[in-house]
Amino acid sequence: MNGDLELYDVTIIGGGPAGLYTAFYSGMRDLKTKLIEAQDRLGGRMLIYPEKMIWDVGGVTPTRGEKLLEQLIQQAKTFDPTILLGQQIVGYERQEDGTFILTSSTGERHLTRTVILTIGYGVRKLAKLEIEGADRYEVSNLHYTVQELEVFRGKRVLISGGGDSAVDWANELEPIAASVAIVHRREAFGGHERNVARMKASSVKVRTPYTVQALHSDGGETIDRVSIVHAETGEMETVDVDAVIVNHGMKSEFGPIREWGLNIGEWNVTVGERMATNIPGIFAAGDFVTHGSKVGLIAGAFTDGVLALNSAKLYMDPEAPRMAYVSSHNERFKEKNRQLGVVEED
Template sequence: MSERLELYDVTIIGGGPAGMYTAFYSGMRDLKTKLIEASDELGGRLLIYPEKVIWDVGGLPPTLGRKLIDQLKQQALTFDPTVVLGQQITKLEHQPDGTIMLTSATGERHWTKTVVLAIGYGILEVAKLDIEGADRYEVSNLHYTVQELETFRGKRVLISGGGDSAVDWANALEPIAASLTVVHRRDQFGGHERNVARMKASSCRVRTPYAIQALHSANGRDIDQVSIRHAETGETEWIDVDAVIVNHGLRYNFGPVKEWGIEMGEWTAKVGSGMSTNLPGVFAAGDFAEHDSKVRLIAGTFTDAVNALNAAKLHIEPEADKVAYVSSHNAKFKEKNKQLGIAVEDGEH
């Protein structure tokens, strides 16, 4: 090859929870590791919901999404993997010697013995409000995610959407907003029943089946009124607002991944033993992987990551141990424990 490339043992594509935990566990297995993420920061889908409280990660108390991202980042960097941000991998090619060459959309190349695809449902794209001129308000008071709840304290807020996130945001904002209106184009909400009931029992004003018809601004910069239209009668209402939050879901874009020859369903890769895809040396973890024992929780993502990485290790070193020693008995953590001021008894590994 014309340029001098460094050969890695494992290259992980995708920097969400699955990818970050894979990077950590890869370090536990003494593999030279690279993590590549298409966006400019690690976090994956959690970046869209930094204010959501996550309850279902084992051993963690209720934790904000942004805090979980920070903790996963810190853990992922434990063994100093190479991290590459802002590169979308567009090409995967097996070399004559069995190694794999990855190429990004801008031409950078990455050479590796194995690949773990932790790409979720591809590159996430927020579904924007389909109203002409709406984009002009994105720099002022039209929001597609809630980054900081305090931003909306004392304000008249309108939320458009009916899924889990819209309902969760409504419940979180209702105690601090001056007023809150939720507009949904269907009578039924898609969020968890208990959360929907809580929202309806609060002071939140729920308008269904309505959809945003137009955004109105007196100064041309900020939305100060929203007109909504009844889906059946055509009746129109005007609502005074200080902020509009739109949660119409996500669009997923796999880009060229579907052209790599991976056996896939509509949204997931079909994996076999050890999270292996049909391509040699290519494994999958997290939302991208589909198998009979799939658990679609962040906790399940971690298990996928461990299984994929163990299989990658055996692909490289068939005589290696099948799993890493647990951290409490793993010599790799002895010095790190000392750095944290944790005493380790002489007989322990």
């Protein structure tokens, strides 16, 4: 029986930037909204780099990840959506009336008219350094994220990795660390071109194509030296260090959602230009999706969310406007403007 389940217009699965902004926009469209996040905190991938400077969100000056996330969460709560944490959605069932019942891994059930998947790359776990015994240094000076830059002030830092985060951390730490070296298994870095150029023009010691071969400790409690090996010649070098940062990406799993019948590849689900999946009533947005006009920025995730929500609205009501009125003309903001002390002209 479904009588004990409260019916929602939209259920958003995933509480990263795409899901948070979609929840806000859903409120703009006056829809009854639920957001469900598998982790115990909202933020998705942004939780990995709270100290990272975010430069590429329109109208927002350079802001640390933790601050931008705080603002995204506050914005998402504007219209009081229901937000549930610690529930991984694993199954769905379409009812005779077209609604969906979603089931979590802990047995909770959720009734909804439409679904928007903003699950990023699924359940994500940091890819650890594959060296025997490396885990014992995780309590001392082996790091997989940079939570506080000050921890590395005046230290000799070695970074292993070549993606956006590794390059960004090198640039952030270069002014405050005693030295920064970055080791990457390929010649080319995967970070944004401007940031890579900045790194190479700085005092950061770039070692490519090298990989970390071994960790050495004088006292057994901390890493004091790192052996790196040239990927082509096998030449070995030893680097003295006070701290090692590893950024080898994430291991991601979509889990049971792969069994839903969605058109999922290795990393993404394929959607149409209006973010519709191949299952009617289920839409998707953010890092989880791929489409012909995909923009791999946070700003692109916001746009995906708007398109997915508009499609969900039209799925429920084909006669509805194709998009929400802008905030300056949207009735839902009038009372909120009054609460802010804003006097509007008639």
